[in-house]
Amino acid sequence: xxxxxxxxxxxxxxxxxxxxxxxxxxxxxxxxxxxxxxxxxxxxxxxxxxxxxxxxxxxxxxxxxxxxxxxxxxxxxxxxxxxxxxxxxxxxxxxxxxxxxxxxxxxxxxxxxxxxxxxxxxxxxxxxxxxxxxxxxxxxxxxxxxxxxxxxxxxxxxxxxxxxxxxxxxxxxxxxxxxxxxxxxxxxxxxxxxxxxxxxxxxxxxxxxxxxxxxxxxxxxxxxxxxxxxxxxxxxxxxxxxxxxxxxxxxxxxxxxxxxx
Numbered sequence: 001x002x003x004x005x006x007x008x009x010x011x012x013x014x015x016x017x018x019x020x021x022x023x024x025x026x027x028x029x030x031x032x033x034x035x036x037x038x039x040x041x042x043x044x045x046x047x048x049x050x051x052x053x054x055x056x057x058x059x060x061x062x063x064x065x066x067x068x069x070x071x072x073x074x075x076x077x078x079x080x081x082x083x084x085x086x087x088x089x090x091x092x093x094x095x096x097x098x099x100x101x102x103x104x105x106x107x108x109x110x111x112x113x114x115x116x117x118x119x120x121x122x123x124x125x126x127x128x129x130x131x132x133x134x135x136x137x138x139x140x141x142x143x144x145x146x147x148x149x150x151x152x153x154x155x156x157x158x159x160x161x162x163x164x165x166x167x168x169x170x171x172x173x174x175x176x177x178x179x180x181x182x183x184x185x186x187x188x189x190x191x192x193x194x195x196x197x198x199x200x201x202x203x204x205x206x207x208x209x210x211x212x213x214x215x216x217x218x219x220x221x222x223x224x225x226x227x228x229x230x231x232x233x234x235x236x237x238x239x240x241x242x243x244x245x246x247x248x249x250x251x252x253x254x255x256x257x258x259x260x261x
Contacts, residue, residue: 025214026244035221036187040198044225046205050151051172052120060258063093068111079122079258084136109147120152128157137165160204167205174208174229182218194222220253227255234259
């Protein structure tokens with residue numbers, strides 16, 4: 001009997017070790033933070049636009065009709081990857097550049113309406129630039145009215161400056177921060193990133209900051225006045241992943257966490 005218990009303990013120990021190694025990024029997030037002191041002017045969001053959010057766990061990458069039909073109708077929030085086309089004046093739904101599947105945002109919203117959904121919607125607007133931002137906000141404003149999505153649309157872009165017109169039109173916005181891993185850079189590189197983000201944020205009125213899961217402790221540490229939006233994996237067979245999701249669910253720092261279906 002003792003040998004059986006020892007064997008079970010050994011197997012469990014191996015599982016936990018393998019889980020920690022496989023999900024070392026998630027493990028690191030759950031350890032105490034150790035970021036260098038760096039004085040900055042941590043401003044507050046420049047506007048008070050509202051986003052309905054009943055549960056911070058949202059569904060990531062609903063980029064096909066099949067996924068749209070498969071998610072729970074009572075989901076709190078869903079995310080679409082979109083590219084705005086000036087010529088057709090539509091939001092094309094797909095993730096990778098130049099890889100359109102002929103699906104536009106209104107196709108998904110028709111399913112949304114048919115299923116009686118009330119979820120808020122995160123639009124990862126991947127190609128926002130000077131040539132399309134004015135057209136995009138007009139089209140999106142019309143879509144908001146048509147589908148009764150007031151306070152239910154979140155517009156995200158890496159162009160914080162061009163989000164101003166969306167903000168002025170009442171949309172909740174998030175600045176997609178540059179991708180870097182704060183746990184893999186020097187203190188000086190981290191301070192440089194903080195300074196760069198501070199300059200961008202100071203000139204904008206965005207509501208929130210968004211980044212990969214491994215960026216959220218860094219973003220909250222240096223910009224505590226901003227809601228943080230993150231995305232992460234969803235390994236249902238991982239104890240580490242389960243603990244991470246519990247931490248995020250209990251955290252006041254994270255406003256929305258995207259997980260794949």
